[in-house]
Amino acid sequence: MDPIQAKQQMTLAEFRSLRDFIYGKSGIFFSESKQYFLENRLSKRIAELKLRSYGDYLSLLQGGQGSQGAAELKQLFVEITTNETSFWRNPPQIEAFQNIVLPDAAKQARERGQSRLRLWSAACSSGEEPYTLAMICQDLKDTVLRGLTVEILGTDISEKVLAQAQDAVYNSYTLRNLTPEQLQRHFIPMGKDLFQLKPEVKRLTSLRHCNLVDYPAYRQLGTFDVIFCRNVLIYFDEAAKAQVLKGFHGQLHPKAYLLVGHSESIHAFNTGFELLHFSKAMGYRKRT
Ligand SMILES: C[S@@+](CC[C@H](N)C(=O)[O-])C[C@H]1O[C@@H](n2cnc3c(N)ncnc32)[C@H](O)[C@@H]1O
Incomplete structure (x- = not known):
């Protein structure tokens, strides 16, 4: 043939x-x-x-x-890879991040004497997740985050989506969960239903290639205050999930946060994380 x-x-x-x-x-x-x-x-x-x-x-x-x-x-x-994502995905969890997780992470960072707060969107796809976090941090820079430098890292295994994240140009469908005020505050309309993320928000985020099962590769990324790993563990089997969770545990400060997708319980694993119940959302915190 x-x-x-x-x-x-x-x-x-x-x-x-x-x-x-x-x-x-x-x-x-x-x-x-x-x-x-x-x-x-x-x-x-x-x-x-x-x-x-x-x-x-x-x-x-x-x-x-x-x-x-x-x-x-x-x-x-x-x-x-399946790269589906959107801004403000799973709004109750993003709101819990904004109202509970971020203020506590900032408080802990100050208590530890840190000047930087580091967030990691592990499996960031085309950037909607790390840029959602960046928008929130930009809005809270003079209040909750006063005195702290924010660093957001977005990583993915697919070079194609990382290139899209680097462009930071989005259409209204992926921006559908944002209010008109958020859209106006953080994006520049480019016509043809396209919007570019403003440079001052984009600047908070850096992007790089990282394979989540390659722990030696991401051990060098440093220690984080919050890790988002949403809607990717569903593609892994139990052994790979356990390996990745162990890696995250190693990259988080004590009592730092791990937010996974809403259908992804990590409870079955004895991972050293405690389960947190927010209003209509869940999260995890490293025990010690
Ligand atoms: C469905 S998207 C989720 C994006 C975003 N976290 C969200 O919840 O909207 C899953 C992403 O995981 C990435 N991915 C799959 N396996 C990976 C691996 N081993 N290491 C890093 N990223 C991976 C895919 O390339 C894809 O962009």
Whole structure:
């Protein structure tokens, strides 16, 4: 068959080999019911690269560092990740961050003699989450955050979404949860339904590539007062989740906060975090 003629069928054996490879590299686990998903996402790559089979694609990926395989691995992360996000996502949790978590984190930082408050949006997708935090911090800079320098780090495994975050230009759909006042205060209208984040808000945030299952890579990121890791642990299996949570535990100050997605309980893990109940939202705090 001409490789670019028709969508390649993925055999079960190919699916299992690719699934295991992806899991080993990213923690993302595809159950067998997701074979169609992987086939849909990767068939385009197979055609673009003019490969004959998914087995050939895996061999290419396994080529390793310094080869075409290393570059294709980055592209694989772009293809297989689900990057859905929006500003002010899960409003009750964002409000709990604004009204409870941030003031307490700022108080603790002052008590520890810190001059910087560090927030990490781990798996930040196209930037909506770290920039939501940046907008809040900008609004509270002369009150709750007075005297503290805020640093927000956004990281993701997909270079494509990081480039979008770097542009910081958004349409009204992803901005739908913002009030007209917030939109006006923090964005510059560019026409054609596009809005650019103002530089003074963007400046609070830096972006970098980081794979959450590569703990040695993010051990160097320093210590944080709050980590947001929302709507990504759902893609990991239990072992990868436990590994990532252990990593977060190591990167947080004592009594610092971890906010996960609303359907992502980490309770089953003996993680050294205590569960916090906010109004219509939940969060975690490192015990000691
Ligand atoms: C559904 S988005 C969630 C974005 C944002 N946190 C939110 O809740 O709106 C999930 C993000 O996790 C990223 N991701 C998946 N596996 C990852 C890994 N191993 N390391 C870092 N990021 C990862 C994906 O690229 C994607 O952008």
